[in-house]
Amino acid sequence: MRKGSLNSNLKLIIPSDEVPVTRFLTQSGTFKDGDLLVNKDGVRILSQNEDVPPTLIKPSDDQLTLADIDVIKVIGRGNGGIVQLVQHKWTAQFFALKVIQMNIQESIRKQIAQELKINQSAQCPYVVVCYQSFYDNGLISIVLEYMDGGSLADFLKKVKTIPEPYLAAISKQVLMGLFYLHHDKHIIHRDLKPSNLLINHTGEVKITDFGVSTIKESTSGQANTFVGTYNYMSPERISGGVYSYKSDIWSLGLVLLECATGKFPYSSPGEEGWDNFYELMEAIVEQPTPCAPADQFTPEFCSFISACLRKDPKHRQSARELMEHPFISMYEDLNADLAAYFTNAGSPLATF
Ligand code: ATP
Numbered sequence: 111m112r113k114g115s116l117n118s119n120l121k122l123i124i125p126s127d128e129v130p131v132t133r134f135l136t137q138s139g140t141f142k143d144g145d146l147l148v149n150k151d152g153v154r155i156l157s158q159n160e161d162v163p164p165t166l167i168k169p170s171d172d173q174l175t176l177a178d179i180d181v182i183k184v185i186g187r188g189n190g191g192i193v194q195l196v197q198h199k200w201t202a203q204f205f206a207l208k209v210i211q212m213n214i215q216e217s218i219r220k221q222i223a224q225e226l227k228i229n230q231s232a233q234c235p236y237v238v239v240c241y242q243s244f245y246d247n248g249l250i251s252i253v254l255e256y257m258d259g260g261s262l263a264d265f266l267k268k269v270k271t272i273p274e275p276y277l278a279a280i281s282k283q284v285l286m287g288l289f290y291l292h293h294d295k296h297i298i299h300r301d302l303k304p305s306n307l308l309i310n311h312t313g314e315v316k317i318t319d320f321g322v323s324t325i326k327e328s329t330s331g332q333a334n335t336f337v338g339t340y341n342y343m344s345p346e347r348i349s350g351g352v353y354s355y356k357s358d359i360w361s362l363g364l365v366l367l368e369c370a371t372g373k374f375p376y377s378s379p380g381e382e383g384w385d386n387f388y389e390l391m392e393a394i395v396e397q398p399t400p401c402a403p404a405d406q407f408t409p410e411f412c413s414f415i416s417a418c419l420r421k422d423p424k425h426r427q428s429a430r431e432l433m434e435h436p437f438i439s440m441y442e443d444l445n446a447d448l449a450a451y452f453t454n455a456g457s458p459l460a461t462f
């Protein structure tokens with residue numbers, strides 16, 4: 111890839127009148143013909159030699175700009191904003207662009223910049239890579255690694271329940287991601303839920319949106335942003351107590367139990383779910399802890415869930431301890447092929 115300089119042997123052929131020029135334009139208005147790209151920032155030649163692939167962008171490059179990417183389509187929506195599939199103009203790499211809208215004060219903006227820096231510095235195969243983040247005119251844009259299977263929430267809508275051998279393989283990856291965040295980075299995720307676990311066609315499962323939840327909490331009027339977001343919150347957090355890494359383990363337990371049974375573990379009074387947010391919060395604090403039904407699941411799975419879902423965080427196991435739990439290793443001989451499982455189930459999202 112070269113930027114700015116034109117080879118003297120290069121011939122420019124203007125499209126004939128019969129070919130509409132729009133055929134050569136990308137969505138963002140870049141003129142593209144073969145290897146040649148022209149936009150307001152200048153001319154680029156992707157590669158003059160077919161044998162030399164463009165150098166792919168790495169998170170450490172710190173060179174990605176919004177002008178360099180084309181939006182392909184919207185792939186998801188959350189409470190805070192939208193997620194789009196985008197493609198880098200010069201390298202053809204795909205990314206997910208998350209745009210969060212917020213009106214904020216200067217001091218909070220600084221905090222956000224700090225959080226995003228943490229996000230960017232995280233380098234672990236079990237955590238979604240953040241390539242770049244921008245703050246512009248009330249919008250925060252985050253360029254993320256694109257996970258072509260979408261989220262576990264999307265996947266669960268398709269398959270309804272996930273059998274134990276696959277769940278063990280998924281849990282193992284999530285635990286490694288959590289171990290990295292907790293142990294190496296000293297980060298509490300705070301918003302672990304099915305839509306923040308992303309999957310791809312190679313069978314990878316990665317944690318996303320750590321840090322983003324802190325931003326949301328510190329910037330939004332809390333009362334009206336509760337919708338569906340705090341279902342996985344631990345009892346000690348709901349009660350306003352001190353919370354720690356173990357709070358994420360509670361969320362993990364609920365997520366895995368939901369994946370296994372196909373239902374959010376706290377049964378709701380109405381068909382449509384909890385219509386009163388405070389009732390659900392009360393149930394999490396007051397009701398007995400949910401558990402996996404012993405007649406449908408192995409003792410190992412039931413014990414794993416119970417090790418995550420202890421009301422007292424001191425009695426909950428850590429990510430490291432859970433990695434040693436028999437449930438994580440009991441299906442290893444089966445070699446559950448997550449790549450085939452994710453691909454064959456035809457994840458509804460984010461495919462081209
Ligand atoms: P909330 O806003 O309450 O956190 P959420 O996690 O569903 O909810 P987003 O984080 O905006 O909201 O994500 C919305 C959807 O976008 C996800 O469910 C997923 O389908 C998709 N998505 C998010 N990040 C990526 C990514 N890096 N690659 C592919 N798809 C993604």
Ligand code: MG
Binds near residue numbers: 188
């Ligand atoms: Mg999310």
